[in-house]
Amino acid sequence: MKTDLSIFKVFQHSDEYFEMLSDSEFSMKLAIKQVMVIFAFALIYGIVMGSYNGFQQSMATGIKVPGLIFLSLLICFPALFVIQYMIGSTMAFWQMASIILSGFVVFSTINISFAPIVLFFMITSDNYSFLKLLHVAIFLFSGVFAIKTIIRGLTYSCEKKNVYPKIGMNIFRLWVIIIAFVSSQLAWNLRPFVGSRDLPFELFRARQGNFYIAVIQSVGGILNPDDKTNQKTPAMSHESKQNDISVKSNGQ
Numbered sequence: 001m002k003t004d005l006s007i008f009k010v011f012q013h014s015d016e017y018f019e020m021l022s023d024s025e026f027s028m029k030l031a032i033k034q035v036m037v038i039f040a041f042a043l044i045y046g047i048v049m050g051s052y053n054g055f056q057q058s059m060a061t062g063i064k065v066p067g068l069i070f071l072s073l074l075i076c077f078p079a080l081f082v083i084q085y086m087i088g089s090t091m092a093f094w095q096m097a098s099i100i101l102s103g104f105v106v107f108s109t110i111n112i113s114f115a116p117i118v119l120f121f122m123i124t125s126d127n128y129s130f131l132k133l134l135h136v137a138i139f140l141f142s143g144v145f146a147i148k149t150i151i152r153g154l155t156y157s158c159e160k161k162n163v164y165p166k167i168g169m170n171i172f173r174l175w176v177i178i179i180a181f182v183s184s185q186l187a188w189n190l191r192p193f194v195g196s197r198d199l200p201f202e203l204f205r206a207r208q209g210n211f212y213i214a215v216i217q218s219v220g221g222i223l224n225p226d227d228k229t230n231q232k233t234p235a236m237s238h239e240s241k242q243n244d245i246s247v248k249s250n251g252q
Contacts, residue, residue, distance in 0.1 A: 014152050018099070021099060031097050035070075037109075038069060043062050045111045048115045048119060050062060133219065135194065136215060
């Protein structure tokens with residue numbers, strides 16, 4: 001049985017790849033394959049990501065990472081499609097979906113290619129803050145290439161197929177900012193992904209703080225590895241405060 005690798009033509013044969021997407025029926029079939037590839041690659045990367053804190057965290061993160069991707073798309077894609085349609089785009093639903101998913105195929109493929117590096121640092125280092133920032137950096141790096149891929153697809157549809165309005169490129173750039181904020185907030189609500197070894201396994205944590213404060217705290221944890229306050233999660237800090245209050249009350 002011949003393996004269909006047409007989905008990966010986006011890496012080196014982008015014009016040929018996006019030409020294939022002009023066929024709506026092909027786009028629908030391709031979108032299904034793209035979803036399967038994204039899910040599989042994100043699942044594997046999530047398993048590696050969560051393995052730092054044991055089997056339970058590994059399985060949980062294996063589901064959370066593809067869940068994060070598809071939930072972000074489910075929340076943000078309808079607005080993009082409706083607005084593009086309103087400004088004159090004649091691109092079919094599955095064509096646009098395939099172009100957007102193409103970016104996430106690139107995203108998940110780059111992610112999984114970094115899995116051996118992640119494993120190396122998990123084996124040779126025990127700095128929780130560093131590992132969290134490493135994953136953030138990998139996601140940002142993969143995201144840049146994902147956006148470039150989608151822009152290439154939309155540009156091709158605009159300049160060579162004339163089914164996508166030029167103003168749509170500016171709207172897409174705004175949409176990228178929106179999905180970045182949505183994904184960040186969603187990731188914060190789905191945490192933990194890596195999981196601290198100092199805490200018992202938790203499927204989800206209490207809603208405290210935000211993603212950006214956590215990144216700053218992780219940077220502090222790297223710059224000051226001996227400072228235990230930088231290694232604490234918001235949940236731990238809250239618990240410590242409650243314990244301090246209880247001790248003071250009992251002392252009085």
